Amino acid sequence: MQLPSNWNQTIQSRGGHVLQSAEWASFQASIGRQPYYGMSDTWYWLAFNRQVTGLHYLLAAHNPIVTKDIDSALEALKIKASDLHCDFIRIEPVGKVTAEQMLSLGAKKIGDVQPAHTLVLNLTKSEDELRSGLESGHRNRINTAEKRGVSVHKTADLKMIPAFLRLLHDTADRAKITNHPDWYYQKMAENLIGQGMASFYVATVENKPASISLIFDWGDTRYYAHTGNDQILNRQYKAAVSNVWQMILDAKADGKKYFDFWGIAPPDQPNHPWAGITGFKKGFGGDIIGSVGSWDIPINRAKYQLYTAYRKMRGRK
Template identity: 35%
Template sequence: MDHFLQSQTWADFKASLGRRVHQQSGPGWRFLAVEEKNPAGKVLYAPYGPVATSPEAFDAALAALVKAARSCGAVFVRIEPVSAGLELPSAAAELRRRGLQPAPVNQQPELSRVIDLEGDFEDVLAAMKPVNRNLYRNIHKKGVTFRTSQDPGDIRILLNFLHMAARRNGFKPQSDEYLTQVAASLMPAGAATLFVAELHGDPIAAALVYDSADTRTYAHAALDDSHRKLSAGIPLVVTLIADAKTRGLKHVDLWGVAPSDQPDHKWAGFTAFKNSFGGREVSYPGTWDLPVKKFRYRAYRLARKLRTKLLPTPSA
């Protein structure tokens, strides 16, 4: 799968935020990496990258990343080799052999739910829970319709619903400024689309998706609390899946699910929602660091461990 986080449009978006972006390619490999700040100093981060077709191509990409890191003074390179010619479960051993070590936390999800769109769309529908199919086919009877938008100004619809969800569930969404800039950069380029569910012409739910060459990623979604009983979020997702099929995309990545053996995971609720659309579970190697300035990196990891030990333990 070709992930949007390694796309040219994502590079353009990061550059619009004032970030310095590094892009290189060679035989069988390429990467997009962004300079970021960290308690250790500067970091060169390749989200869901580098992309490589073989272990040999991955080694070449890694060497180029290290060279770029040295040129900009980065303390370490941070990667997430989801499409790098490394097969699970041996990927961890292969990465360690190359001098990488697991990052303190994963920056992007290491487990996802992917729907493959090859074949007939009726087969995609058949893999979903019956309630999902029924809502998709019949919700128009309740006056609900769906539309798409690539007008950056329409992002305010999603922002309003995200504010409602944040108040209801007590979480902190990404800032309005960030998502507004995402819309301004990616929507005119055709790399992001807003799907809106409307009841008699009034918005009641919205979802923002990102498209790469072959994959649509379900990124942000929320709905109007006062219309929860309509369950418009379900046919909204089916609609964006159907639209991806119509556009010739090969996959829809529902992005970020909890492990099936962790029912108390903080993502368990929306994982059950995502699983109801069928598809397959996909595991990634996670986030890994390759030290460039080894002493500085060791000091950073040691300081992080000490800070963790000194944190107060929550009372029972």
Template identity: 30%
Template sequence: MRTPILQTDIWATFQRELGKTVHTDSGTGWSFVSIVETSPLGLSLYCPYGPVAQDSRSLTEALTALQDLARTNNAFYLRVEPVNTGDGTDVDAVLRGLGLRPAPLDVQPRHSWLIDLRDEPTKILAGMRSSNRNVYRNVGKKGVSIRSSHDPHDIEILIGFLTKTAEEREFTSHSADYLRTAASVLMPAGAAELYIAELTDHGPIAAALTYDTPDERVYAHAAADDNFRKLSASVAVVVQLLMDAHNKGVPTADMWGIAPPDQPDHKWAGFTRFKQSFGGTGVIYTGTWDLPVVGLRYRLYRGLRSARSVISNQSPRVRRALTRLAHTLRR
């Protein structure tokens, strides 16, 4: 039974190091890692890409345990994202039968891209775009070498690239503190590995961080120096981390979120094409679901979220008034 990295004990440890309150539990055929989240309306429980369950019965048991946990912790709703529930499980039916409903937005990606690493290396390479294979085979001739690291201090290389890329392309990445904490907890435990492409007489020009379990390697964070874009070092890094995972006996690589196939103009379209160029197949998960525990407060939460797109354009005074209202209703 595949357990996503977000549902492992080491991920729970990482979240606690970030200052989060985390609850874990397990039973016959199920387990979960649940994180306590805070908002002006109160507490909620979030189970990222979980719970993990082997069939409908165990999924029901896990959700019942999570509901009890939510009540014990005075959470006004519970949020789940089951992605591993056994073949043939009608996840939507189980969730709706227990009173859950689709969340306003998916938290973790609903669409992802998986690469089967159980084939021979030649077949894995054959599934990639030919230009990717050529880059991987010839990048060394251009003075580029690739190394991997479990040293948390090396995360500064990736942070530097991500910071510069975020500034140039105006996007928000995980904070430096988040990545440093991830590195300090996960890398020494073998649950994360940093891949670095280095150019002779220059130094690092690209980097990627993977999250690892015995079941899968997740392509988590990556960035490169645009000044050396023509060398395609990022391509060589991905191929190397896939080959290394195969050699370790890891059966699957998860390239993480991609754009929905029917949305060619989606904001993720560019890096979706990049991820798909390494072969593989798409997967669609059931998405993010909520279970209201305190019905009135949850309905208020949904109402405030629906109004957010409107009030975001209002004056700061109006926004402050709405925040005060939320705090008053919480009491």
């Protein structure tokens, strides 16, 4: 489905997220995930055709965006899913919607696909204000970065992809998490850098990459999307701190209003697996923004029940 020519402008004016951008839709379509959309005066959604364990579903990441009438938004999604013979819809509503409403409309709460909470830093503050909001350890590492041999640069060079993938693996192994497959990150970088929306930030020590981030710039926001760290170099030099600080300064200089850290642990879960990275991100300041999380809406109830039973057997929510 072709998005309207003014899609980005329209959804940016309504609080849209980069995961609903025309650029993201183009990337998803390039890997076989066709986009579909719906819109009214009070809501909009962008969903992608997906498959998992023999089931067909629509995924609306970080949306629908709703000011009211969540029931109308979900009904439009159900109609599209039925037309496409989907078995269920997976959504992450944002805006004027509550968990109680979702339950009353027949949605099933699942484990979060995208983090339900993020941290957003206001870049309209002065640099002095931003610096004063830093945690003292971060501030010290930033102030001494040059002396300690840490340097940072931004690049759109696709030759960085192998090093980026290596550091993603290094980070995932230490954190005991499962990343997307390498081909997905490679296609993402190639496509979004090619569209001018993404770039790499690289922090080096003695010409060796210690931290590499793939960031997205869209509308008035810079997104701290994906990062890999050399577990030895970064532990010793804390190069990721300088990397993020340079991203923030550059985004402010480019006229961005917000820096979105992408995801943090829920505020009431100090022992969450993301507690470590959450502490790192909070060290830069910012405000916590929350949503109701990820939900499924069954279309083919019999097949969806089999799917949920399978997920429970695998220990997944």
